[in-house]
Amino acid sequence: MTILFNPFFLLFVTFIVLFLFRAVLIKTGLIYIVKKKWRLxxxxxxxxxxxxxxxxxxxxxxxxxxxxxxxxxxxxxxxxxxxxxxxxxxxxxxxxxxxxxxxxxxxxxxxxxxxxxxxxxxxxxxxxxxxxxxxxxxxxxxxxxxxxxxxxxxxRDLKLYMNVLDSQKERWRSVPFTHPSTLETIAMESDLKNKVKSDLENFLKAKQYYQRLGRVWKRSYLLYGPSGTGKSSFIAALANFLSYDVYDIDLCKVSDDSDLKLLLLQSTAKSVIVVEDLDRYLSEKPTALSLSGILNFMDGILTSSCGEERIMVFTMNGKDEVDQSILRPGRIDVHIHFPLCDFTAFKTLANNYLGLKDHKLFPQVEEIFQNGSSLSPAEIGELMMANRNSPSRALKSVINALQTEGDGRVARSRKSLDEGGGGGGEASGGNAVKEFKKLYGLLRVKSSRKSQSFDLNSGQKESG
Ligand SMILES: Nc1ncnc2c1ncn2[C@@H]1O[C@H](COP(=O)(O)OP(=O)(O)OP(=O)(O)O)[C@@H](O)[C@H]1O
Ligand SMILES: [Mg+2]
Incomplete structure (x- = not known):
């Protein structure tokens, strides 16, 4: 009996009772009633x-x-x-x-x-x-x-604006921008992707810096490389990454220099301004626009609100033929090369299109890439999509295409690498391609005197 009066025992019993009481409150939901009353x-x-x-x-x-x-x-x-x-x-x-x-x-x-x-x-x-x-x-x-x-x-719902031909007051028509491309789905060297991301982030943080320098707060990217290597998809991915609207300028629908100025004035801040295939347009010797009109547009000096950030993106198949003044540093800040597919990019595509991380045919594919054959990611993507129900068949058709069509690309890929000399190009497997890269490295050192290539270091310094 004496144990009943033991203070430790009483404390223990009280603790147990309180614990059970709390458990009952929680289990039955009575706790909510107690909380409400307590609040009153x-x-x-x-x-x-x-x-x-x-x-x-x-x-x-x-x-x-x-x-x-x-x-x-x-x-x-x-x-x-x-x-x-x-x-x-x-x-x-x-x-x-x-x-x-x-x-x-x-x-x-x-x-x-x-x-x-x-x-x-x-x-x-x-x-x-x-x-x-x-x-x-x-x-x-x-x-x-x-x-x-x-x-x-x-x-915010993103919009895709396109310039229209007629000379109405409103020069842009818009549709919802729903392109599903993201930086994750683009087959591109991850290091390069991260550099682009941090370049963008540094740029967006650098408003005061640009103001102090008296510069328009804009950053221009040149994406160049053969057809079907992901340039347009990359633009869509960029817009999705930034949540920016896209203004896609079709230069063929611009009547003269002042019309081009008007288009820029009527665009809004936080947008990506895109001009695709600039090299092709310039090679057609257009009469509607003068070179100086295009250069002024690229400098963005006429944006309605210079204090607001703009990203400009130009695409080209090759940049050798274009006037060097178009490519000068400051006018184009970052050059990004989009090469034909290599084995690393192929693996990203196989994962995206077929859900394959590895396969017994991968070593064979790797060997073919190492021999210098290549196709564009678009071509490889199409073959994978057409055979998506059978990964083995898809890989075999890619191997076939690389062996037949892909061989012909070696010369073209060599030409593209020589031509482009693009910094940030993908790391390619294979001796032949390695040779091209060495050659390309030399070319790049030489050509860097002419025009500044993809140079994120200077960009980071600038915007930091
Ligand atoms: N690097 C890549 N990563 C993922 N998909 C790609 C890549 N390159 C191309 N593709 C796929 O191929 C198709 C065509 O790509 P895209 O239109 O972006 O090429 P492009 O470089 O703009 O070609 P063009 O110079 O002919 O305009 C797209 O459907 C895209 O999904
Ligand atoms: Mg394109």
Whole structure:
């Protein structure tokens, strides 16, 4: 009997009872009732202040703050914990989004303070303890601004703008930009991909730097290489990576230099401005546009808002024939070579198109690449896609094509490497290709005096 009065025993029993009580509360869901009641009791000891964010202003205009708060609140995980939540399908496949229901309350934590939001029909009401208000309210509202801006940027629907021929005021027509290409799906040396990513990121951070230098905040890329090597897909991947709209300028539809200026003026910030096949256009000796008109356009001196970032991308099959003034550093900042497929790129394609990481035929394919045969990634991709139900058949058809058509590409690939001298080209397997690369290395050293090649080091210095 004495054990019943032992304080250690009593403590132990109390602990067990409390533990069981808590387990019952949690298991039965009674905990939520207790929490609600506790909040009511807590409320009696605090003085709260309320701030209403109406959906419309007095003149019935939309209140932007209401929209921002709404976007912010629906991104909080506590939406899931409100008593009633609406579920909708999202834009991505299998995506489900949660939306707060009217008259629900959700909780947020900021700088150690508890903040409540009540979703009334046309208002969002913020409830905050008076004691926290002075310390927390302003930074909290700033926080909502920046988070919702970021969220809006992420989910913005991208647009593809194309210039139209007729001389209407509005020179651009747009369609939704839904190209699925991403930097991950492009077969390209991963080191080069990372360099491009960090070049872009450094550029985007360098607004003040460009301003101090008195330079237009723009970065120009030249993508060059044979047909079907992924130049256009890379542009789409770039736009998706940055979440930027694409302005695709068809120079054949530009009537004169001033029309080209107008196109640039009517483009918006945070966009990729694209001119494809510039070498072909220039080789046709166009009369509509002068070289100086094109150079001024490339310098971007006439953008409506020079303080806003622009990316310009030009594509060419080869850059030897074009006027060197087009390629001069500053006008084109980064040169990226898109070579024919090598074994590394082939493996990326096999993984993308056939889901193959390895296969018994890979060594044979590697050997063929090592002998210098090659095809464009587009050609290899097509063969894989046509035989996607049978990976072995797909690989055999690639081997066949490399042995027959691919051999003919050796000479062309040699020509392309000689021509392009493009920095950042893919590492290619094989002696023949290695030889070309050595040769190309020499050529590059020589030609670097003429025009600056893909030079991310200087770019990073510049934008850092
Ligand atoms: N490096 C690559 N990685 C992944 N897919 C590629 C690559 N190169 C080409 N492809 C595939 O081949 C097709 C054609 O590629 P793309 O249009 O980008 O080539 P291009 O270099 O722009 O050709 P062109 O000079 O003829 O315009 C695309 O469907 C793309 O998916
Ligand atoms: Mg293309």
């Amino acid at each position: 009791i807590e409320d009696c000891f605090h003085v709260y202040q309320f701030f209403k964010v109406p959906r419309f202003s007095e003149s019935m205009q939309r209140n932007q703050l209401h929209h921002k708060v709404w976007v912010y609140l629906n991104s909080l995980t506590s939406v899931e914990d409100s008593d009633f939540t609406n579920l909708f399908t999202g834009k991505k496949p299998n995506e489900i989004v949660l939306r707060l229901d009217p008259n629900q309350i959700i909780e947020d934590d900021f700088l150690g303070a508890k903040i409540f939001w009540i979703n009334e029909d046309d208002n969002l009401v913020l409830k905050i303890r008076k004691a926290d208000k002075r310390r927390v309210l302003r930074p909290y509202l700033q926080h909502i601004h920046s988070v919702s801006d970021d969220l809006e940027d992420q989910k």
